[in-house]
Amino acid sequence: MHPTTSMLFFLENLLNLPKVNIRNVIQEGKQAFLILSCQEEEVKCNYCGSLTDELHQTNNVLVRDLSISGQMVYLKVPRRKFYCKDCQRFFTENLEFMEARRKYTVRYEEYIYGRVNVSSVEQVGREESLSWDQVNGIYQRQCEAKKKDWQGVKHLGMDEIAKRKGHQNFVTVLGDIEKGELIEVIDSHQQDKIIEVLMEKELEVREGVEQVSVDMWGGFPKVIEKVFPNAVIVTDRFHVMRAVNEELNKIRKQTRLNVKIKGEKWLLLKNKEDLKEEELEKLELVLKQSARLRKAYEYKESFREIYEKVNEKEEGRLKFTEWLENAKSIYTDVISTIRRNLDSICNYFLSRTTNGAMEGINNRLKLIKRQAYGFMNFDNMRNRFLACFS
Structure with missing residues (x-):
């Protein structure tokens, strides 16, 4: 059945393809083929910008577009080549909805790109009846077109x-x-x-x-x-604190505790002000069993306090240097690591980022x-x- 004029008009508005009209629709199973014609007789030259109506040749190409109601949509597009008298060159008419030598519309490639980002090449291929290579080719082209711009990165x-x-x-x-x-x-x-x-x-x-x-x-x-x-x-501040916490946990493992407390590791590593009253009581049960572990815990908290309260780089350097001198009786590995990175650690106080x-x-x-x-x-x-x- 040949589609009515009103149906074609409806499809043109639905698809919103610039510079073309839909002349016919052919349905074959789950596929719909839309026969297009170009609207403009006179086009702008790609090279010099002059207008020309000297048509050299037309080749019809089949292009995949977004599906409609479960139907795979293909556009039969007349690709017109013109001759420009002003610059004496041949050129192919630009169509916004597709790129040269592509088998898919721009929006269909964008759609595939978005789908792969939240799924996988294999799954999108199955759902769209495309091969792995076809989906991956679309995806790689889109990625290349969307390369990250480093301008303004500070x-x-x-x-x-x-x-x-x-x-x-x-x-x-x-x-x-x-x-x-x-x-x-x-x-x-x-x-x-x-x-x-x-x-x-x-x-x-x-x-x-x-x-x-x-x-x-x-x-x-x-x-x-x-x-x-x-x-x-x-x-980074959190990498430094992680190193301190790792050695604190190492000291915990080396300490013989007469009474084991469930979750003792996290009680030690968690920020003290974030502990609830019952957790503070459990923490005290752990610490009172070892003077060395208590000291290690107190040094961990005093180290973190420097990050919280200091605002100037040189003040930070002074406080950390003092901490290193005091804590070396308990901590070993992290002392040398902090000494080696002290200047860059103190740079945190320049912007606190x-x-x-x-x-x-x-x-x-x-x-x-x-x-x-x-x-x-x-x-x-x-x-x-x-x-x-x-």
């Missing part, structure tokens, strides 16, 4: 995550701390490789970075000094890895990561 966070759970194969991730967005993933945790990738960024962009927040891995400062010449290195945004980014990346059931290669993983923050 506060970076750097961290690492394992490619796969339980493996010691890491990638380096960089985020815009102010926006809480991932902006780069590097397939290495080696200084030279990280430097090589980041040095490809424009000098103006690299010079614009003012702060880089990092954990206490020794390789990051050398990378930052080489790549971001104007950046202050800030050792943390790498907390990177923790949020990392948690999201771990979720993406679980949803993807493993990545075929690094490029797929990188694109998937970046896409979810676009």
